[in-house]
Amino acid sequence: MKIVSQVKLLPASTHDADALAATLRACNRAANAASEVAFAKGLKRRNVLQDAVYHRIRADFDLGAQAAVRTVKKVCDAYATLKANLRAGNCGPEGSKRRARAESRPIRFRETAAQPYDDRILTWNLDQQTVSIWTLAGRLKGVPFVCSSEALQLLACRKGESDLVMRDGMFFLIATIDIPEPPVSQPDGFLGVDFGIVNIATTSDGQVMSGRQVNRYRKRKRDLRSKLQKKRTTSAARVLVRQRRKEARYATQRNHIIAKKLVATAERTSRGIGLEDLTGIRQRVTAKKDQRARLSSWAFAQLGSFVEYKARRAGVPVVRVDPRNTSRQCSNCWHTHRSNRTDQARFVCKSCGTILHADHNGSRNIAHRADAVWQRGAVNRPRTA
Incomplete structure (x- = not known):
């Protein structure tokens, strides 16, 4: 079975943190450009879309070869997920309206949306608890990460892509773990x-x-949000941001x-x-x-x-x-x-x-x-x- 394990990256300097943030912004802008082409020309298959946008997004957004490939795949996966969700939820008039709205415009990615990495652009060193990761500023080597001991054991079974995520100014890697699934026991009730x-x-x-x-x-949180929203001040807005999630x-x-x-x-x-x-x-x-x-x-x-x-x-x-x-x-x-x-x-x-x-x-x-x-x-x- 597949589960996910999350680790927190600890960039050694402001330069490293800025490089990671800039990489996410560039990849998601490239994803938006690819999404517009996919929507306008109906190119939802990975190989076809990659032929159409690969060289353009590499030149316009300064992406590496493998980063461009992962970005195109992210766009195709997003359209496949949207199609599956619309098919599952297309019930009655409301479902038809949602489908019409979703199909009337291309998918947009936030500038801090998750970016997938594969083993060519992300290398794990579990013994030293560091990663080597590609960015626009070059490859950052020896970036430390922290996680629980259980998560570290699970990372030994890591398989496939890992996603770089930015939340509240912090960076995380979410890895896919493939662990053996035990047979289901015969229940006694x-x-x-x-x-x-x-x-x-x-x-x-x-x-x-x-x-x-x-x-x-x-x-308590609802009351606090209501109180802060009524103040309409800069300090109240900052507190609302801190309270998010x-x-x-x-x-x-x-x-x-x-x-x-x-x-x-x-x-x-x-x-x-x-x-x-x-x-x-x-x-x-x-x-x-x-x-x-x-x-x-x-x-x-x-x-x-x-x-x-x-x-x-x-x-x-x-x-x-x-x-x-x-x-x-x-x-x-x-x-x-x-x-x-x-x-x-x-x-x-x-x-x-x-x-x-x-x-x-x-x-x-x-x-x-x-x-x-x-x-x-x-x-x-x-x-x-």
Whole structure:
């Protein structure tokens, strides 16, 4: 399986940092020029587009041969991704409008957008934790990088391209890691996981991972942004820039921690993981005005993807189930009625009298459904050991 590992570059001088920044700007300007040709002439295939723009972008933007090749490939990959996304999301009038807007203009790249590097223009020295990287100012040798010990071990399995990224004046390399995927073990039951906003995740074992801390953090950040935007001063603008992405990074870290706990629990107890298939829930759910921000910032898709890739690394099967009525169905007698859930946190079965935490009851239903799907033979059922 393929995962990514991120390292932070530490340029030795301002000259080196300026060279990296100038290289990103030049590559992305060249990508914009190539994108305009690809859009105007319909040249979306790599070899055809490369014949049309290779010499021009090398001369106009002072790119090296391999940097120009990587830039053309980046443009072609962007158009291929756009086409796939439009095909997947072209549903109804809104999908048709999005498709029309996307097809009416060429793709544009930010000046600090990621630039792919291959082994000809980027060399790793893992023993000394340095890289040698091509720039417009020549090849920078011995540029140190820092990362965790786990990331350094993963880099030994690095394969393919690495992306140079600039964020908030700092430089990062994101490498693709190809590691062997263990066979999926035969599960002895399933750990059901109910995703929510008040409680980020609740397991069928009764473990509740509250979202109170994350929700309070998000509210504090929203209030701060609103306060700064009303000031309209230069200092307030600087603070807003510093605050960018902090909320997203915080939520991502929490999701990583929760996903790791869920996978570790399932692996320790030799079970699989059952998750709800929440695709399209934002379109199906109508939220009150004061709840829209919380619903739109709910990172359930990210948490689900983290659980899935960590489970694959551990050989733990993951099954997605239909979430319909999981919060209204009794996990003991299967009686289903909307009045069973008396409020957000309380479930009382009108048939058998079972009283449970509502999210715990829902996660138990998810576990039952995941086990049933697995026994029938899930469509995406992986190879078992």
